Amino acid sequence: MMPASQLFCADCLAVLSSLPAASFALIYLDPPFNTASRRVATNGHFDDALGSPTDYIHWMRPRLQAMHRLLSTEGSLFFHCDWRLSHHVRLLLDEVFEVERGEGQFVNEIIWRYGLGAARSSRHLPRKHDTIFWYARSRNYCFQPLREPPTPAMLNKYRHHDADGRRYMLSYGRRYYLKEGKLLSDVWDIPAISPTARERVGYPTQKPVALLERILTLASRPGDWVLDPFCGSGTTLVAAQQLGRRWVGIDINPDAVRLARQRLMDAAT
Numbered sequence: 001m002m003p004a005s006q007l008f009c010a011d012c013l014a015v016l017s018s019l020p021a022a023s024f025a026l027i028y029l030d031p032p033f034n035t036a037s038r039r040v041a042t043n044g045h046f047d048d049a050l051g052s053p054t055d056y057i058h059w060m061r062p063r064l065q066a067m068h069r070l071l072s073t074e075g076s077l078f079f080h081c082d083w084r085l086s087h088h089v090r091l092l093l094d095e096v097f098e099v100e101r102g103e104g105q106f107v108n109e110i111i112w113r114y115g116l117g118a119a120r121s122s123r124h125l126p127r128k129h130d131t132i133f134w135y136a137r138s139r140n141y142c143f144q145p146l147r148e149p150p151t152p153a154m155l156n157k158y159r160h161h162d163a164d165g166r167r168y169m170l171s172y173g174r175r176y177y178l179k180e181g182k183l184l185s186d187v188w189d190i191p192a193i194s195p196t197a198r199e200r201v202g203y204p205t206q207k208p209v210a211l212l213e214r215i216l217t218l219a220s221r222p223g224d225w226v227l228d229p230f231c232g233s234g235t236t237l238v239a240a241q242q243l244g245r246r247w248v249g250i251d252i253n254p255d256a257v258r259l260a261r262q263r264l265m266d267a268a269t
């Protein structure tokens with residue numbers, strides 16, 4: 001097992017093969033999305049740009065195979081992507097997790113509806129979501145069901161608190177308590193980080209901590225090891241730290257690693 005949480009600046013492929021097998025409860029990856037047509041493939045790094053989907057899958061396959069080796073029997077992998085590649089990624093995940101042979105499991109296709117952003121095209125509907133595929137190493141994966149948080153309207157309605165902190169509303173002198181929310185579904189409304197948000201650190205593809213907290217709470221336990229092989233500004237690592245998980249983060253970009261290190265230090269003080 002790893003001695004302590006660690007941050008690496010490298011191509012994740014090199015680091016993944018050096019980590020102990022079956023040691024991670026959860027892997028979340030948010031790799032470059034193939035957003036540009038420009039081809040920039042130098043030393044295993046492609047900066048949000050690689051030619052065709054076939055090139056992308058060819059590049060991703062050995063990295064995903066190396067991640068699969070690292071998952072414990074209860075382990076889960078969350079692959080964050082969007083409409084550009086999701087159909088290719090899902091086929092690759094089926095292949096690597098050997099879903100047809102009944103080895104690994106497809107668990108969910110999570111739709112992250114982020115809301116923000118200008119709607120520019122007059123030729124298609126505004127694109128307002130990303131896709132996160134959840135796959136598990138075996139049938140015995142860790143799953144801790146969550147409830148939907150109450151909406152702001154509900155919180156406003158049930159605005160009183162009793163001595164135990166439970167929310168209620170008053171109607172004709174009677175108390176009506178706020179019930180538990182519905183079971184969390186596979187469509188998640190979590191706002192993207194706004195330009196003025198306090199958590200923004202200036203990394204262009206930074207994801208909200210709330211998104212990672214939800215993923216980690218659903219499929220890992222305190223003390224578990226969590227891996228983010230494309231960690232960018234370190235959002236997964238910050239969420240893991242806050243939730244008492246141990247973590248390994250990897251990014252090829254030294255600026256990202258510097259930022260992630262600073263964020264982790266700030267979060268610890």
Ligand SMILES: C[S@@+](CC[C@H](N)C(=O)[O-])C[C@H]1O[C@@H](n2cnc3c(N)ncnc32)[C@H](O)[C@@H]1O
Nearest residue numbers: 011012030205206207230232233235251252253
């Ligand atoms: C979409 S960003 C991740 C953003 C991150 N989730 C966050 O919240 O900040 C993708 C990251 O992958 C990194 N990257 C690209 N190729 C890589 C490789 N071969 N190994 C490790 N990291 C790589 C990029 O430097 C970039 O920071």
